[in-house]
Amino acid sequence: MTAVVETEGLTKFYGKRRGLEDLDLEIRPGEVFGYLGPNGAGKTTTIRLLLDVIRPTRGRMSVLGMDPRDPAVRGRIGYLPGELALEGREKAIDYLDFLGRARGGVPRDRITALAERLDADLSVHMGKLSKGNKQKVGLIQAFMHEPEFLILDEPTGGLDPLVQQEFLAMVREVRAGGRTVLMSSHVLAEVEHVSDRVGIVRSGRLVAVEDVAALREKAVRRVELHFDAPVPREAFEDLPGVRDLRVEGAAVRCTIDGRPDALVKAAARFTVVHLVSAEPDLEEIFLTYYSENEEQEGRHARTGVQEPA
């Protein structure tokens, strides 16, 4: 199957300022790709390049197998801008109707169904919409024509937790229907529950692309087991992946790298009364990527200083 997004050496400079450099990215059909990075790292630049809002300085890209310069490809994409601007006296529903017509027609009941789902009031003038309601209108217009590929730039900003849950459910439905999603965020927690893979961009460069399931497997997690009677320490020593073992009477505390399988099997020989396992903190893993990269850049900077002028 051809990739939904394929870029090669994609580079964008705004004058002398680097927006994005040498991006090689592949987004596969049917996946939810989380695109992560701090503000100003190049996420929005990438997205705007894919939509032909801005033009690359150099490099090559294809979206849904087509050149982004071809306007037809944009009819197959749903896009939520990171800074969505809606203004004027026009009612939200009229604006959505216009966007629907420009994309070749969207049934009105599909729009109202989405509005009900997100609890959005579409009879309000757009200039009077609250931030959260603007974001809802933005989501409705991105989803309403059931595009093959959704590009969502910081989609959850301004949404209250209930609506966020509904939005994540909508993203899962899109994936279940075999469609593809690119979702950017500056915090991993926002995307980790729906993303299949995540890419991290930093200072205009793609630092890493990782499988979320694999990350979760790699993740360090703290586990606490309580038994009905004191257990011997030897039963838990030298289990693969188990570290920082502490046995105190009937309680066992440890951290595990990767799979908890060996620990579970060892514990099964005793009577377990209570089990606590903290959610792995993927954010922490990502921060290690960041800090490694920072160290590298720091080294470059130092050697740069030592070079003779």
Add this chain to the structure above:
Amino acid sequence: MPALVSKSLRDYRRSLIRWAIGIGAFFTLYLSLYPNISENKEIYGAQALAKYPGALRDFMGGLEDFTSGAGYLSGVVYQLFGPMLFVVCAMILGNRAIAQPEEAGTLELTVTLPIDRRRLVFERFTALALGLLAVAAATFLLVWLLSISSDMGVPADRILAAHTGVFLLALLFGVLSLAVGAATGRKGVATAVVGVVAVGGYIVETMGKGVDWISWLRWVSPFHYYLDGRPVYEGFPVGDYLVLAGAAVVLLLTAILAFDRRDVGV
């Protein structure tokens, strides 16, 4: 009608109605003064006006005779304030085509619709032209009716000729602001360019008649192709109007090519 044209016209609607009312009020006010003025030949007649200094007469388009219907329409209504009101209206609408929505950020979603960039500019232009045409048509009817009621004795086709000139002039300035906005994305720049060309163009065309070293500049002033043919007296100056229309087309093509090439919203 393409979705973007009808959407743009809907956005323009309030503004168009307000401008039609405003320009209509200006015409009504001026034309209602005519019966009074035509009776005061000693103040507004040809001989009286000839006493004004030459430069002022040039600036006001000659000040030939305000007491005849044609002289009043030509020298007062269609000389300076009438066309300038249309030019400002056209500039504001032209800015709303690209530069203003780009600065506000609303153009971002529009350029990501499956509409070719070149078509986007063309459809915005179509809405601009239709909007200006509506304002021009409404105010033409008004002027024509008022000229009958105040007995000006100017044939309808002469008024239509002058009004067509105002429309073409406004269209040219509207496309100018659209083109500068399409090329730069900056409303301030477009407004400044239109202001300089409009005021400079008017001064060059009128004062240039008496000042040799700037008289050659009259050929590049848009007002030359509107005022020089004296449409209220002579009827349609077809060649001049074709120049105005041709210049609008050239600017439109420039706008289309410039917008197709550049980054939006950076």
